[in-house]
Amino acid sequence: MAVIGTGQTKHESRRDDVSMQEMLREASQACLIDAGISVGQVEALVIGNMELFEGRALPEMWCAEGAGFSLKPSLKIATGGTSGTSAVIAGYYQVASGVFDVVMVVGFEKHSEGNTGTGMAFTDPMWDRHVASAAVGNFALSISQYMAHRGTTQQQAAMAAVKARRNACNNPYAHLQMPDLSVEDVLNSRMLAYPIHLLDMCPTTDGACAIILASEKVARKVCPKPAWIRAAATLHDQPYIGDHAERLVTMRTLKEASRRAYQAAGITDPLKQLDVAEIYDPVSYAELAWYEILGFCKPGEAGRLIEDGVTAMDGELPVNPSGGVLSTNPVGASGVIRVAEAALQIHGKGNKRQVPDVKTALATGYGVYSWADVVILSSSPQ
Amino acid sequence: MENGAESRELVRIRIDMDLEWKFARGWSFGEFFRQFKGGNIVGIKCPQCGRVYLPPRPVCGNCYEEMHEWINVSDEGTIRAFTVVYNSITDPVTGRPRKTPYGMALIQLDRSDTLLNHYVDQIDLSHLAIGRRVKAVFHEERRGAMSDIAYFRLLEE
Amino acid sequence: MEPARVAAVGVAQTIYEPFKRMTTAEMVYEAVKGALTDAGIDISEVNYIVTASVDLWDGLTASNIAVTEVVGAVMRPEVRVASDGLFAAAHAFMLVASGHHDIVLLVAHAKGSLANHFAVSNWTFDPIYQQTLGMDFLAAAGIQANAYCELHGLNRSHLAGVVVKNRLNGSRNPVVSGVSSISREDVLGSPVQAYPLSVCDCSPATDGACAVVLASKSIAGRFKRPVWIKGIGYCQDVHYLGDRTLTESEALIRAAQNAYKMAGVTKPQCEFSLAEITEPFSYQELMWMEGLGLSEKGEAWKMVESGLTMLEGKFPVNPSGGLIGGSPFIIGGLARMAEAVLQIRGEAHARQVPGASKALVHGTAGPCGQSHAVMILDIAD
Numbered sequence: 001m002a003v004i005g006t007g008q009t010k011h012e013s014r015r016d017d018v019s020m021q022e023m024l025r026e027a028s029q030a031c032l033i034d035a036g037i038s039v040g041q042v043e044a045l046v047i048g049n050m051e052l053f054e055g056r057a058l059p060e061m062w063c064a065e066g067a068g069f070s071l072k073p074s075l076k077i078a079t080g081g082t083s084g085t086s087a088v089i090a091g092y093y094q095v096a097s098g099v100f101d102v103v104m105v106v107g108f109e110k111h112s113e114g115n116t117g118t119g120m121a122f123t124d125p126m127w128d129r130h131v132a133s134a135a136v137g138n139f140a141l142s143i144s145q146y147m148a149h150r151g152t153t154q155q156q157a158a159m160a161a162v163k164a165r166r167n168a169c170n171n172p173y174a175h176l177q178m179p180d181l182s183v184e185d186v187l188n189s190r191m192l193a194y195p196i197h198l199l200d201m202c203p204t205t206d207g208a209c210a211i212i213l214a215s216e217k218v219a220r221k222v223c224p225k226p227a228w229i230r231a232a233a234t235l236h237d238q239p240y241i242g243d244h245a246e247r248l249v250t251m252r253t254l255k256e257a258s259r260r261a262y263q264a265a266g267i268t269d270p271l272k273q274l275d276v277a278e279i280y281d282p283v284s285y286a287e288l289a290w291y292e293i294l295g296f297c298k299p300g301e302a303g304r305l306i307e308d309g310v311t312a313m314d315g316e317l318p319v320n321p322s323g324g325v326l327s328t329n330p331v332g333a334s335g336v337i338r339v340a341e342a343a344l345q346i347h348g349k350g351n352k353r354q355v356p357d358v359k360t361a362l363a364t365g366y367g368v369y370s371w372a373d374v375v376i377l378s379s380s381p382q
Numbered sequence: 383m384e385n386g387a388e389s390r391e392l393v394r395i396r397i398d399m400d401l402e403w404k405f406a407r408g409w410s411f412g413e414f415f416r417q418f419k420g421g422n423i424v425g426i427k428c429p430q431c432g433r434v435y436l437p438p439r440p441v442c443g444n445c446y447e448e449m450h451e452w453i454n455v456s457d458e459g460t461i462r463a464f465t466v467v468y469n470s471i472t473d474p475v476t477g478r479p480r481k482t483p484y485g486m487a488l489i490q491l492d493r494s495d496t497l498l499n500h501y502v503d504q505i506d507l508s509h510l511a512i513g514r515r516v517k518a519v520f521h522e523e524r525r526g527a528m529s530d531i532a533y534f535r536l537l538e539e
Numbered sequence: 540m541e542p543a544r545v546a547a548v549g550v551a552q553t554i555y556e557p558f559k560r561m562t563t564a565e566m567v568y569e570a571v572k573g574a575l576t577d578a579g580i581d582i583s584e585v586n587y588i589v590t591a592s593v594d595l596w597d598g599l600t601a602s603n604i605a606v607t608e609v610v611g612a613v614m615r616p617e618v619r620v621a622s623d624g625l626f627a628a629a630h631a632f633m634l635v636a637s638g639h640h641d642i643v644l645l646v647a648h649a650k651g652s653l654a655n656h657f658a659v660s661n662w663t664f665d666p667i668y669q670q671t672l673g674m675d676f677l678a679a680a681g682i683q684a685n686a687y688c689e690l691h692g693l694n695r696s697h698l699a700g701v702v703v704k705n706r707l708n709g710s711r712n713p714v715v716s717g718v719s720s721i722s723r724e725d726v727l728g729s730p731v732q733a734y735p736l737s738v739c740d741c742s743p744a745t746d747g748a749c750a751v752v753l754a755s756k757s758i759a760g761r762f763k764r765p766v767w768i769k770g771i772g773y774c775q776d777v778h779y780l781g782d783r784t785l786t787e788s789e790a791l792i793r794a795a796q797n798a799y800k801m802a803g804v805t806k807p808q809c810e811f812s813l814a815e816i817t818e819p820f821s822y823q824e825l826m827w828m829e830g831l832g833l834s835e836k837g838e839a840w841k842m843v844e845s846g847l848t849m850l851e852g853k854f855p856v857n858p859s860g861g862l863i864g865g866s867p868f869i870i871g872g873l874a875r876m877a878e879a880v881l882q883i884r885g886e887a888h889a890r891q892v893p894g895a896s897k898a899l900v901h902g903t904a905g906p907c908g909q910s911h912a913v914m915i916l917d918i919a920d
Contacts, residue, residue, distance in 0.1 A: 016392055019667060050600065051621070055399050057595035057662040058622070061905040062778045071793055074775040074910065075630065078594065078621040080601035086618050090630065096637035099771070099801075113666075115472065122600035123474070125403070126411050126562075127437045128499045130475050130529045133467050133486060140465035141488050141499070148512050192469040193486075194507055234616035238443040239604045242436070242488055242497030245462055256614065368601050397666055403598030403653045408562035440568040443608035446582045 001095045002219040002226030003211050003377065005035020006340035006347075011175040011207030011328045014112040020059065021066025023208045024108055027333075028067035031104065031210035034349070037222055039068040042212065043100040047076045048087030048107035049332035054114035067106050067210065080122065081282065082234075083107060084209070084335020085365025085373035089232045091213045101215040107336035108208035116204050122368060127240065133193060135282060136201060138241055138369075139248075140193035143285045146248040147195070150292070154195050156303035157284040158186035161200050161326055163312060164281065168323025170313075170353035175205045175328040186284075200284040207330035209337045216381065227343035227361070231264035231376040233257040241369055248289040253372035254364065255293050261374040262295075265360070270295045271310075271317050275358040276345045278338040280366040281324045290364065291319075313355070321345070321353040335365040339375055346379050410438040413452065415526040423518075425494045427451040433495040456492035457518040458537070463488035464502065464510045475529075489516055489534055501533035509536060542756075543920040545635045546765035549578025549752035550877040555866045556716035558652040559746035563597070567648050567748040568609035574644070574750035578762060582611040585752075586640035590619045591627035591647035593869055595659050610646050610750075623647075623817065624749060625872025625902025625912040629771045632914075635755045642758070645751045649869035651744025656868065663906060665778060676819065677741065679906040681733030683785045684822040688735060690786045691837030695735045699726040700843035701821040702739045705857050708850055709864020711890055718743070718865035740821040742862035749873045751880070756920065766880045767920040770804065772797030775910035783909075791830030791903075791911040798913040799832075807832040812895040813855045813882055815875035817902045819862050827901055827908065828856065850890055858882065858890045872902015872912055879916045 007030025009015065009023055018026060032039055045067060047060040056062070060076040077087040084107035091105040123132040132138070146152060165181045168174035181199070189198040219226040235253040238244065244252075258270075267273045279294070281287035288302035296317060297305045305311060311319035320326075322341040325334050342361035344350055350358075359380070365373035407415065410426070414437060417424045425434040426449045428442035434453045441448055464487040470479045485504045488497035503519070504510055516534035524530045551573025553559070553566055561569075575582060588610050592602040599605055603612075603619040610617065620627035624647030631645040660676040688694055703726060709718040721739060729737040759765045774797070776783050776790035783789065795807070804810050814833060818824035825839035833854075834842050842848050848856035859866065859878035866874040879898035881887045887895075900914040 050594075052594045052600045055397075055595075055662060056666075057593065057659060058905060060622075061663060061775070061909050062665045064775055065777050069775070070777045071774060071790055073773045073794075073797075075626045075773065076621045077618060078601070079603065079617075079619050090618055090620075093634050093637045093639070094630070096639065097633035098636065099633055122604055124437070124605075125405050125475075125598070126407065126415075127528055130473075130527075131486060131499055131501055132474070133480075134471050136469060137465065137467055137471075137486060140467070141463040141486070144463045144465060144512065190468070193465045193467040195465075234618065235614055236607050236612040236617045238613055239607045240437065240496065241499050243443070245490075245497060253614065368604055395666065395671060397670060399662070401595075401598075401654060401658060405598070405653065406558075406560050406562060406650075408560065408565040410562060410565060439608060440565050441608055443613035446611055 001213055001215050002223065002228045003339065003343035004214045004219050004223040004226055005031050005212045006344050007031025007034050008173045008209040008337060008340060009207045010173055011205045011330060013175065013203060013205060015110065015206035020063050020110050023110060023206065024063050024066035024106055027106060027208035027210040028104065031212055035212045042102050042104045044073040044094060044103045045069040046087045046091045046103060046105045048083040048336060049076060049109060050078055050080065050083055053116050053331060054110055079367060080371060081331060081367025082335055082365040082371045082373045083332045085338060085375060086234065088211065088336055088339045088375060089234055089373060092229055092232050095213050095215050101218050103213045104210055105213065105336060106208060106210040107333035109330035109332040110206045111204035111330065112206050136192045136196055139283045140196050142248040143195060145246045146285060146289055149246065149249045150300045152285065152288055152303050154187060155183055156306055157200060157288060158183040159306045160287040161186045161284040164320055164324045164326035167313060167321050167353065168327035171322050174323040176203055196283060202282045202325045202329040205328050205330045207328065207333050209333040209340050211336060211340050211343060225347055225379065227346035227377045228381040229375065230378045231261035233260040233374045235372050237370040239369065247370055248286065251289065251293045251370055253370045254290065257372045257374040258294050261376050265376040273360060274317055274362050275360050276321060276342065276355045277317060277319045277362040278322060278341045279319060279364045280334065280338055281320065281326050282366060284326065318355045321350065321355055335373065338363040338365060342377050346377055410440060414438050418530065419524045419526040421520065423455045423457055423491060424452045425455045427453050434493060435496050436494050436498055453493060455494045459489040459491035459516060461487045461512055461514045461516060462490050462497050463512065466505050466507055485510060500531060503533045503535050543767035543769050544756045545632050545768045546754055546759045547751055547768065547880045548754045548759065548762035548765050549574040550880045551577055552714045552749045552874060552877050553747045554714055554716050555745045555747035557743065557745050559650065563605040563648060563650065564609050567606045567646060570748035570750040571610055571646060574752050578752040580642065580752065585611055585615065585642050585644045587634050587643045588612045588615060588617040589627050589631040589634065589643060589645045590617060591622060591624045591869065591873065592619065592649065593621050595662055596649060596654055596869060598653055606648065610644060623869060623871040623902040623904040623912065625876060625900065625914060626773055626904060628873055628876055628914060629773050629912050631753050632768055632771050635753050641755045643753045645753060646748065647870040647873040648748035649867040650746040651867050652746050656744050676906055677733045679780060680820045681736055682780065683907045684736055684820065686785045687822055687826060693840060695727060697840040698740055698821045699723050700840065701824045702726045702863055704843060704849055705861045705863040708858055708890060709860025712860050712864065715860055715865035718860065736820060742819050742868065743865060745865055745867045747867050747870060749870045749877050751873065751877060764884045766883045767917050768914060769917045770798040770802030770915040773912035778909060780907060785907055787836060788826065788830045788908045788911065791827060791908065794911045794913045795831050798915055802915040804915060811897050811899045813858060813892045814899040815857055815859060815879050817862060817871040817875055819868060821863060823908060824856065831899060831901065855892050858887065858892055872900060875900045875902060876914060883916055883918050
C-alpha cells in the first residue's frame with residue numbers, strides 16, 4: 001500500500017491561533033486536498049500523541065473530530081517519541097489487514113498548552129525520577145560515551161545542527177528556520193547539559209501532521225505517483241537508562257530494525273540506494289550516531305560524512321531536507337512528519353526542498369530509551 | 383473565520399494539575415529498598431546470561447528468564463557516562479525547579495552490569511571522565527528511596 | 540462473509556483486586572506468563588506485542604515502558620493502543636489478519652489504586668468548555684443516566700438489577716477478589732454519588748492485567764482450543780456531551796453493525812450464547828445492550844428483571860461480573876474477551892454457560908460511551 005497524500009500545519013513554538021482540534025483540522029484538511037480525496041472516503045483514523053505533555057487524558061476523544069472524524073473508527077497510538085512513526089506503522093497494518101482501504105494517520109502535539117517538563121515523568125518514580133534530567137540530560141550522558149568511543153567533536157555535531165536549520169528555510173512548515181546559522185553560533189549558544197548547546201537540541205513545537213494510507217487498489221485509482229511502503233520495522237528495548245552501557249554507540253534496536261527494513265526493501269548499500277533520508281534527530285549528535293548505525297558509513301566516520309557534505313542537500317544522500325526534528329518537534333507529530341516528508345519527496349512535491357529524482361526514501365523514528373521505527377518508501381511497489 | 387485587522391486579546395484558561403499516584407513496590411522493589419534502607423545495595427541476577435541488574439525486575443528483558451537471585455553490589459563504582467547540567471528543569475518529584483549546575487553520571491557499581499543514573503558532586507568538567515571511580519554518599523536519614531544516596535563523590539585518581 | 544483468519548489461542552488474567560501489592564511489571568508478567576502457558580508457546584514465538592494502558596492513569600509517560608521487558612518487547616516490535624483493551628484487541632486482530640505476523644501477544648493493564656479515577660477523568664474533557672466545570676466521568680454518567688431514565692420512564696430501581704447480577708457473578712468469578720454479592724435493597728439504600736447513581740452503580744477501582752495470545756489461521760492448527768474472531772468493529776462519536784444524543788449510542792450501533800457484517804450476524808438477539816459488556820456504570824449495561832441490538836430501546840431492564848440475563852438465564856450478560864463485578868477499567872473489553880474465550884472453550888467452571896459457542900464482546904472508552912469496540916467470538920471459524 002502507499003501514502004497518497006500528506007499535510008501539515010505551520011509548526012511554531014506557540015500556535016495560539018488554533019485550538020488542538022483546529023490544529024488537527026489544519027493538517028487533515030491539507031492532507032485531504034493533497035491526496036485529492038474527501039474525508040468521507042477515509043474509513044478510519046489513527047492518532048499519535050503523547051498525552052501527558054499537554055496534561056490531557058485520552059486527547060483523541062476531544063480531537064478526532066477536529067481532523068474531520070466523527071462516527072468513524074478511531075484509536076490512539078502512544079509510544080513516546082516514536083508515537084508518530086508507530087502510528088504510521090499501525091495504520092499500515094490496518095490497511096494491510098484488508099479491514100480498511102483508506103486510513104488517515106495524524107500525529108500532533110501542542111506543547112505550549114502543557115508543561116513538557118511534567119511529561120518527562122517517563123522515569124520510574126521509584127528509581128531515577130529524582131535525578132532524571134529530561135531528554136537533554138539523558139542524551140548528554142549517552143553523548144559522553146559516544147564522543148569517547150567515536151571521537152566525534154562538538155564542531156561536527158554543530159554542523160548537523162546548522163544543516164538542519166538551514167534546510168528548514170526551504171520548508172515552509174518548519175519551526176526553526178535559521179538561514180545564517182553557523183557552527184560558531186551553535187557552539188556559542190547556551191550550554192544546556194555538557195556537551196549539548198541550546199542549538200544542538202530540538203525545540204518543542206506546536207504542530208500536527210497527517211498522511212493518508214491507501215490500499216494498492218485505491219492508490220492506483222486516485223494517486224498519480226503513490227509513495228509505496230516497502231518496509232516497516234519496529235523494535236523496543238529495556239526500560240532503564242542504565243540498562244545499556246552505550247546506547248548511542250550501539251543502538252541495537254535501530255541497527256536491527258534497519259537491517260530488517262533494508263532486507264525487505266532489497267537495500268544492500270544504503271548510501272547508494274537511498275535517495276533521501278528523513279531520520280529522527282532529537283539532538284545533533286544523534287544524527288551522526290544514526291549515520292553509523294544506519295550503515296551510511298562505518299563507525300567513527302559520521303563526522304567525516306557530514307564534513308564532506310555527503311548528507312547535505314546537494315550531497316550523495318541528503319538527510320533531512322525538511323530540517324528534521326532538530327528544526328521542528330511536536331513530539332506526537334515528529335514521526336509522522338518523517339514519513340510525510342519522505343513520501344512527499346517521492347510524490348515530487350518537495351518544492352524548494354525537493355531532492356531530484358527520488359525513488360527510494362527512508363524514514364526513522366526514535367523514542368524513550370532506544371525505541372526505533374524504520375519505514376522505507378519507494379516510487380515502485382516492488 | 384474572519385481575521386480582523388484589529389488585534390485580539392488572547393483568552394487564557396489556566397488549569398493546574400494536582401494529581402497524586404500511589405505506586406506499589408511489589409516484591410522486587412520491596413526487597414531492594416528493604417536492603418537499601420539498611421545500607422546494602424543489591425542487584426538481581428539473570429540465571430541465563432548472568433547479568434546483574436539494578437533496579438530489580440521480574441524478568442531479564444534479553445533472556446525472558448525469571449530472576450530470583452539477589453547479589454550484593456558495591457557502593458563504589460565507575461563512571462561510564464557523565465554530564466554537567468546547566469539548564470534548570472522542573473523536578474518531577476518536587477514540582478519545583480532544580481538548582482543548577484549539577485553533575486550527573488551513569489555509574490556502574492562494582493559487581494553490577496547495569497548503570498545507575500545519579501548525581502556526582504563535581505561541576506568542573508575537567509575532573510569528570512569515563513573511568514573515574516566514585517563512591518556513594520548516603521544521607522543520614524534513610525527513607526528507603528534512591529534519593530537516600532545524596533550523590534556520588536569522586537575518589538582520588 | 541469470509542471464514543475467520545484470526546483466533547484467540549491463549550488467555551490469562553491476574554486476580555482483579557483493589558490495591559495489588561505488586562509493581563506494574565510484576566503484575567503484567569503474571570498475566571503474560573499465564574497466557575503463554577495457556578497457549579503452549581514460548582515468548583520467542585511471539586511476532587508482535589500490542590499493549591493497552593493510559594499514561595495519566597498510570598502516572599507514567601509512555602506507560603508501556605513499565606512493561607516492556609515482561610511482555611517480551613525487548614528487541615521485538617510493540618505498539619501501545621492507549622485505550623480500552625478491546626480497541627487494542629481490534630488492532631491486534633488487524634496485525635494478524637494482515638498476514639505479516641502469525642502470533643501476536645495482546646496485554647492490557649490498569650491499576651485503579653494508583654490514582655483518583657474521577658479526578659484523572661476530569662482531564663479527559665475538553666479544557667475549553669467542559670473541564671473547568673469540574674466534569675468527570677461520574678458527573679457525565681449522572682447526566683446520561685438521568686437522560687436515559689427520563690426518556691424511558693425509569694428510575695434507580697430499574698438499574699439495581701444490573702448491580703445485583705454483576706456483583707453476584709463477580710463474587711463467583713475466581714479471578715475477582717474483594718467483590719461480594721449485594722441485595723437489591725442494599726443497592727437502593729446506598730448513598731447517591733451523582734443522581735441517580737449510587738456508589739453501587741459505579742464500578743470499583745481495581746488493579747490487574749489481562750493477556751491474550753492471537754494466532755493466524757495458517758498456524759492455528761497447532762493450538763488445542765482456538766476461539767475464532769469472526770468480526771470486529773469500533774467507532775468513535777463526537778466529544779461534547781451536548782453534541783450527541785446521550786440516550787443512545789450511535790457509535791455503538793455502528794461499531795456493532797461493522798462487527799456483525801464481518802461475522803455474518805443478522806439477528807443479534809438470537810445468535811449469541813452470551814454477551815460480555817463493559818459497563819463502568821450500571822445503566823450503561825442497559826444502554827449498551829440496546830445499542831448492540833440485544834433489546835429494544837428502553838427495554839433492556841426487562842431482560843434483567845426477568846432473569847434472562849442472569850447466569851442461569853437464557854441469555855447471560857456478563858457472567859464474569861463485568862466492571863461492576865470487579866474487573867478493572869482500561870482492561871475493560873479485553874477482560875470481557877478473555878471471559879468469552881473461556882466460556883466458549885467450556886473452561887468457565889462454576890459460571891459456565893452451558894453449550895456456549897458464540898459470544899458478543901464489547902468495550903468502551905471515553906465519557907458516556909463516546910467510543911465503542913465490538914468483537915464476535917465463535918467456536919467455529
